[in-house]
Amino acid sequence: MMKIVYTGEMDPRLCKNVLGETIPALAERDPDVVYLDADLMSCIGTGKWAGANPDRAVNCGIAEANMVGVACGLASAGCKPIVHTFGPFASRRCYDQAFLSGGYAGNDITIIGTDPGVTAALNGGTHMPFEDVALYRAMPGATVIDVTDPTLLISVLSQCVDRPGVKYIRVGRKQYAKVYEEGSELPIGRAVTLREGTDIAIFAAGIMVHEAMQAAKTLEAEGVSAAVVDMFTIKPLDEEAVASWAKRCGAVLTAENHNKYGGLWSAVSEVLAQRCPVPAGYVAVEDEFGEVGPQGYLQERFGLTAARIVEQARAVVARK
Amino acid sequence: MEAATKKQLQALAVRIRMAALEAIHSLGSGHLGGALSIADVLAALYGGEMKVDVNNPKWPERDKLVCSKGHAGPAVYGTLAVKGYFPYEELKTLNRPGTRLPSHCDRNKTPGVDMTTGSLGQGTSLACGMALGDRLKGRDARTFLIVGDGESNEGQVWEAMAFAAAKGLDNLVVLLDWNKRQLDGWTEDVYPMGDYVAKFEAFGFDTVKVDGNDVEAVAQALERTRRRGGKPYAIVLDTVKGAGIQEVADTAMNHSIPVSDEQFERWTAQLKAELEGLEG
Numbered sequence: 365m366m367k368i369v370y371t372g373e374m375d376p377r378l379c380k381n382v383l384g385e386t387i388p389a390l391a392e393r394d395p396d397v398v399y400l401d402a403d404l405m406s407c408i409g410t411g412k413w414a415g416a417n418p419d420r421a422v423n424c425g426i427a428e429a430n431m432v433g434v435a436c437g438l439a440s441a442g443c444k445p446i447v448h449t450f451g452p453f454a455s456r457r458c459y460d461q462a463f464l465s466g467g468y469a470g471n472d473i474t475i476i477g478t479d480p481g482v483t484a485a486l487n488g489g490t491h492m493p494f495e496d497v498a499l500y501r502a503m504p505g506a507t508v509i510d511v512t513d514p515t516l517l518i519s520v521l522s523q524c525v526d527r528p529g530v531k532y533i534r535v536g537r538k539q540y541a542k543v544y545e546e547g548s549e550l551p552i553g554r555a556v557t558l559r560e561g562t563d564i565a566i567f568a569a570g571i572m573v574h575e576a577m578q579a580a581k582t583l584e585a586e587g588v589s590a591a592v593v594d595m596f597t598i599k600p601l602d603e604e605a606v607a608s609w610a611k612r613c614g615a616v617l618t619a620e621n622h623n624k625y626g627g628l629w630s631a632v633s634e635v636l637a638q639r640c641p642v643p644a645g646y647v648a649v650e651d652e653f654g655e656v657g658p659q660g661y662l663q664e665r666f667g668l669t670a671a672r673i674v675e676q677a678r679a680v681v682a683r684k
Numbered sequence: 685m686e687a688a689t690k691k692q693l694q695a696l697a698v699r700i701r702m703a704a705l706e707a708i709h710s711l712g713s714g715h716l717g718g719a720l721s722i723a724d725v726l727a728a729l730y731g732g733e734m735k736v737d738v739n740n741p742k743w744p745e746r747d748k749l750v751c752s753k754g755h756a757g758p759a760v761y762g763t764l765a766v767k768g769y770f771p772y773e774e775l776k777t778l779n780r781p782g783t784r785l786p787s788h789c790d791r792n793k794t795p796g797v798d799m800t801t802g803s804l805g806q807g808t809s810l811a812c813g814m815a816l817g818d819r820l821k822g823r824d825a826r827t828f829l830i831v832g833d834g835e836s837n838e839g840q841v842w843e844a845m846a847f848a849a850a851k852g853l854d855n856l857v858v859l860l861d862w863n864k865r866q867l868d869g870w871t872e873d874v875y876p877m878g879d880y881v882a883k884f885e886a887f888g889f890d891t892v893k894v895d896g897n898d899v900e901a902v903a904q905a906l907e908r909t910r911r912r913g914g915k916p917y918a919i920v921l922d923t924v925k926g927a928g929i930q931e932v933a934d935t936a937m938n939h940s941i942p943v944s945d946e947q948f949e950r951w952t953a954q955l956k957a958e959l960e961g962l963e964g
Binding site (some may be wrong): 398419420422424425427429430431432433434435436437438439440441442443445460461464465468469470471 | 744790791792798799800802803806808809810811812813814815816817818820821840843844846847850851
């Protein structure tokens, strides 16, 4: 079952609470699931359950590289590890371990990196990964997910547990606009068309899905018909969706909470270049480091807004 | 230890040295020094201490070996070949295109290799996860982790040691190959790490130091790790890089060295003579 219920309203659930409920639920459903964290259990509400289930939850202390290695060792022993820490530590800090002890060695693990990009907000530039997608995209066989809303988070997390390879899920801990009806199942690797359109196709991921939907409304009022496609799986990319929408609309825009290098824009461009070269553009971070501030300010600061999508969409359509 | 058992282990160590030498010579050069230094501990492990089944290398209940100094692959392969995990002749495929015996250990390629290693330090955390996994699964199995002394420059080693102690992984046995040399020279000159025994003790390990090239001493140290006392075990193996072939041991920079046909034949003859002395 999958139902789109987007209205622009926020989903009342905080993703940190969704993680705090979903991880224990998965562990209770499957005796092989083991949860590991690096002293951030309290940030996603798993601490209480972990304390009561020390044989299923491992606090690895503030040592992320070791945590990922331990998770890979657990995988070789037949466990299904779910690892959590903040995005920069779940990507840059432990990349070599995820790459070699995980991907290369054939140990299947799920890594959750919370607070991607500007959602790191008040933790600031040191905690603000704009490159995590690029890193995990470059890992052979990895799966890379940018979460759209709490319902999608639950769906992909339960799929990742049994999916081979290294799975990287980036998700903010706060609220997202509600896109999918609760209980919807979103198969990994399949893009979801949220809105039909004929003039330009906007491929969006993560918090930018909501911005893209708002932008499409504005564009419609201006007489530009924009399709919006949720590209929550950045790897493996739904190449058919990219090619078919590019053919139908003849123009493409991507929108992501990430550096313009190596993320969704790169992934979509690779498909366009090979299969359907059409005018295309992006809304992404212009190769900068993060900085501190409220998320709203940061979205303005880095151009991750509906207004920016409208502007860039107009420019791309003008090139048709 | 009975004299016959001791001789068997000593003979196995010689066979492992011969096999590692054969593999490396087939290629012309390789990581001979650090392969030779761990031949005795491998003999003690696969000569009786480890619970393994050569016919079922992936048996979940088995004891596991992680050779975190993955460049000592030829010593591990030599051991596995001698024990019959794959044909002895296959040793000569080391590093050849399509081989099952890559320079560094690979669990997906070589029958009997329990974990992929090579990027130094990473095997330590993997071994912790394997030991923890066995514990969570209720298996009566131990994980043996061979770490190089040069390798222990890597911070990840000490993150993993802290983890092992914090989680009371008493089914983990860390075997530190204190062979005193690393790629660039003597560890005391390149990057002195201080007193390993004191370090492991401070981390909360049940720690002993033994002559790591005395297979009987190693076997006895391993035997006492069968008891589960709530602490992980560390055995600091006082070894010589190149042990068992005097010329290699006497070569100062012996991390990775060429092996000529003449050297191979001479060293093999020496090892064979040693073997005959042990086996009669």
